[in-house]
Amino acid sequence: MNIVVLIVIFLLMFFLRSSFLVPFTNPGFSPTVAVGFTLIFAFLIGKKISRLKLPQITGFILAGIFCGPYVMKFLSGEDVSNLQLLDGLALSLIALTAGGEMRLAQLKRDSRAISSILLFQTAPHHRWIRCFWFSQSAHFSFFF
Amino acid sequence: MKAIFAIGLLVLIAFLGSQFFFKRKKTFLPLSYFFFSGLVYVFLGLVLGEKGLNVLSSEVLEGLNPLISLGLGWIGFLFGFQLEFKYIRKFPQKYIGLSFLQSLFLIILVSVSLFVLLRFLYPSRPVFLLYGMAVALGLFISLNSPSLLNYASLLIPVKGDYYHLARFLVSVSGFWGVGGMALVSSFWHFPFFEDNVILKGLTLLLASLFFPLFIGYLFHFLTLRKTSEKDLLVYLLGLVFFTSGVAAYFNLPSLFVCMVLGITYSNLTRIQEKIYPLLLSTEKPFYIIFLILIGALWDFSFDYKIAILVVLLLVLKIIGSTLPLRFFERILHFSFPLPSLFGFCFLSSGGIAIAFIISWKLIYQLPLTDVFVSVALITTVVSEFLSPWVLKSAILRLDSEK
Numbered sequence: 221m222n223i224v225v226l227i228v229i230f231l232l233m234f235f236l237r238s239s240f241l242v243p244f245t246n247p248g249f250s251p252t253v254a255v256g257f258t259l260i261f262a263f264l265i266g267k268k269i270s271r272l273k274l275p276q277i278t279g280f281i282l283a284g285i286f287c288g289p290y291v292m293k294f295l296s297g298e299d300v301s302n303l304q305l306l307d308g309l310a311l312s313l314i315a316l317t318a319g320g321e322m323r324l325a326q327l328k329r330d331s332r333a334i335s336s337i338l339l340f341q342t343a344p345h346h347r348w349i350r351c352f353w354f355s356q357s358a359h360f361s362f363f364f
Numbered sequence: 365m366k367a368i369f370a371i372g373l374l375v376l377i378a379f380l381g382s383q384f385f386f387k388r389k390k391t392f393l394p395l396s397y398f399f400f401s402g403l404v405y406v407f408l409g410l411v412l413g414e415k416g417l418n419v420l421s422s423e424v425l426e427g428l429n430p431l432i433s434l435g436l437g438w439i440g441f442l443f444g445f446q447l448e449f450k451y452i453r454k455f456p457q458k459y460i461g462l463s464f465l466q467s468l469f470l471i472i473l474v475s476v477s478l479f480v481l482l483r484f485l486y487p488s489r490p491v492f493l494l495y496g497m498a499v500a501l502g503l504f505i506s507l508n509s510p511s512l513l514n515y516a517s518l519l520i521p522v523k524g525d526y527y528h529l530a531r532f533l534v535s536v537s538g539f540w541g542v543g544g545m546a547l548v549s550s551f552w553h554f555p556f557f558e559d560n561v562i563l564k565g566l567t568l569l570l571a572s573l574f575f576p577l578f579i580g581y582l583f584h585f586l587t588l589r590k591t592s593e594k595d596l597l598v599y600l601l602g603l604v605f606f607t608s609g610v611a612a613y614f615n616l617p618s619l620f621v622c623m624v625l626g627i628t629y630s631n632l633t634r635i636q637e638k639i640y641p642l643l644l645s646t647e648k649p650f651y652i653i654f655l656i657l658i659g660a661l662w663d664f665s666f667d668y669k670i671a672i673l674v675v676l677l678l679v680l681k682i683i684g685s686t687l688p689l690r691f692f693e694r695i696l697h698f699s700f701p702l703p704s705l706f707g708f709c710f711l712s713s714g715g716i717a718i719a720f721i722i723s724w725k726l727i728y729q730l731p732l733t734d735v736f737v738s739v740a741l742i743t744t745v746v747s748e749f750l751s752p753w754v755l756k757s758a759i760l761r762l763d764s765e766k
Contacts, residue, residue: 225582229606236610249612252430256606263598305427308368 226264233257233287233294251302254295258287367424373412374656378649381405391519397752400515401714402655403745409659420660428657430605432722435654437608437622439719441600442643443538444626448636455532458696463533465692466710467506467540470684475502477680478673485669489732497732499548500724501673504740505681507541508534509714512751516759525700526762530709538716539623545720546572546620554615554728572616573624579607580628587635597642612726619716619723651715658722662741663734673739678747685710708758712751717744 235241236253262283269279287294295303327334381402398404412419420428452460479498486494513531520527550572551565583603587596607625608618630636686707693702721740725733 222586225586228582236613244615245613246615248426248429249433249609252433252609253606253613254609255430256602256604256609259598259605260602263595263602302427303430305367305371305424306430309371312368312372 222264222267226261226268229257229260229264233261234292237294250296251299254287254299255303255306257294258283261287367427370412370419370424371428373419374653375649377405377408377656378652381648381652394749394752397512397515398749401511401712401748402651403748405652405655406659406662406718406741406745409656410662410664411659412656413660413662415664420657425657425660430609431653432657432661432726433608433612433618434601434605435650435657436618436719436723436726437604437611437625438647438650439654439715440542440608440619440622441604441626441629442647443542443716444623444628445630445639445643446535447539447623447627448630450631452536458698459529459532460536461696462529462692462698462702463536464540465695466533466685466688467537469688470506470681471499471502471541471544473502473684474505474677474680475499478502478676481673481676485672486732493730493732496548496552496728496730497736500545500728500736501677501740503541503544503548504717504720504724505677505684505713505743506537506544507713507717507720508537508710509712509716510534511714512712512748512755513709516752516755519756520759522760524762526706526709527759530706530759534710534712537710541720542617542620542623542716545617545723549615549617549620549727554730568614568616571614572611572621575610576607576621576625577628579603580625580632583625583629584632587633591635593638593642596638597646600639600642615727617723617727619719655718658718658741661722661725662737665734665738666742670735670738670742674742674746677739677743681711681747682707703762705758706762708754711747711754713744713747 233253262280265283266276266279269282270276286292289295289297289300409420410416413425414421425432475498478501479494482489482494482498483491510531513527513534517523546569550569551561553565553568557564583599586599591599604622604625608622611618611621630639633639686704689702689704689707692698717740721737721744725737
């Protein structure tokens with residue numbers, strides 16, 4: 221059932237963004253349409269992705285790339301910049317939730333494992349990926 | 365950074381407000397209901413807005429446009445969700461007839477009287493703008509909110525026929541005013557049509573009816589299978605956001621479009637008992653944030669013309685709600701008399717009227733729009749302040765006499 225709704229919502233958005241409707245629209249509310257659509261679309265994609273044993277956030281990111289200014293253009297660059305306020309708010313909420321999950325006693329207990337993961341796994345990975353992106357920056361200019 | 369701070373402040377106020385203000389001891393004292401109705405947050409928004417401390421500056425408000433649209437959609441959805449046909453059918457059809465006649469009479473009375481007065485007060489303005497404002501004020505004044513009767517239900521010892529009839533009327537009457545707004549905004553669309561007005565207007569009216577109907581069906585399909593509360597809230601938020609956003613994108617009233625969505629979904633779904641607590645738990649913080657944003661958006665102005673309009677609106681509301689009741693009673697063959705005193709139960713207009721004002725402001729960015737907002741908001745504040753007293757003297761006397 222969800223897949224049907226997903227397709228219908230997608231087609232509806234495709235229709236709403238069609239060029240012949242543009243003269244009848246108020247562009248000031250384009251970000252609001254985008255938020256509503258993205259919320260439902262990304263959530264449904266996230267649910268589908270989780271069935272493939274992947275984290276829901278992968279689905280959210282894929283939905284964002286697909287709907288964003290470089291693929292389907294449901295969200296224009298201007299929409300994305302207008303929504304930075306919500307972006308900041310969402311980041312603060314994520315950080316707050318993550319902080320709320322941390323228990324100081326547990327962190328102290330696992331400090332040795334955490335520091336070794338940070339030193340030998342996270343930091344080298346971070347360096348390798350950064351080197352790779354810089355070497356390929358000409359091909360992926362939209363990331364920079 | 366300032367925007368994040370503003371949002372943080374809004375969320376904090378909404379949280380504290382929903383914890384304290386709505387839980388005050390209920391009395392018929394005007395100030396007590398004034399706090400309960402949340403109107404105090406409009407003034408807080410005015411203080412935080414551009415004309416006050418400038419925490420909610422115009423740039424911040426522009427960024428918060430989606431939240432305003434969501435607030436309008438949410439109120440529309442809540443209002444529509446209560447209009448379950450199963451519930452409405454329990455009451456005699458003449459009750460619906462009375463609600464319709466009462467609203468129609470008020471709309472015509474106020475529109476015609478105010479058009480004459482507006483021509484006198486603003487002689488240099490184009491006539492079509494004055495027509496628009498008079499009709500907007502007519503539609504606005506016809507709105508009633510059930511919140512005062514909900515608030516007063518524990519304070520009324522004898523709940524007789526008058527109480528139940530009043531409760532029904534205030535729950536349904538908003539439909540006519542908001543429906544009227546949809547009619548006006550389709551045919552008197554902004555930016556104004558230059559040709560084929562009837563055809564284009566009809567297309568917009570049908571779109572504002574069928575689009576939410578379609579989304580309502582989609583929502584129903586999504587929730588046919590067992591859905592967790594978290595998923596339900598995301599679907600609800602997403603679809604209300606989407607529907608109100610699409611309405612605003614085409615300069616149609618989000619309030620009406622989401623009301624139709626609410627009516628559609630409430631009459632399709634079988635999980636009302638799961639949705640109601642969800643709506644109730646999210647209603648207050650949303651409403652508080654919405655009221656603060658409205659206060660911040662309000663370009664407050666007050667002069668003798670606004671004062672005259674406010675006084676006349678209140679007088680016309682009282683006249684229109686009280687005088688024709690005997691006549692309606694005869695037309696509809698009511699089994700019990702409808703004395704003029706009964707009309708005093710309909711002074712309160714509440715949240716739906718505030719949503720109407722902002723919906724109008726978002727659609728019509730015209731020279732007189734800010735005057736309309738000031739007149740309508742001041743009228744709402746005064747009527748909410750007076751309504752507990754008036755309700756007490758009307759309903760207590762009527763039901764105890766009967």
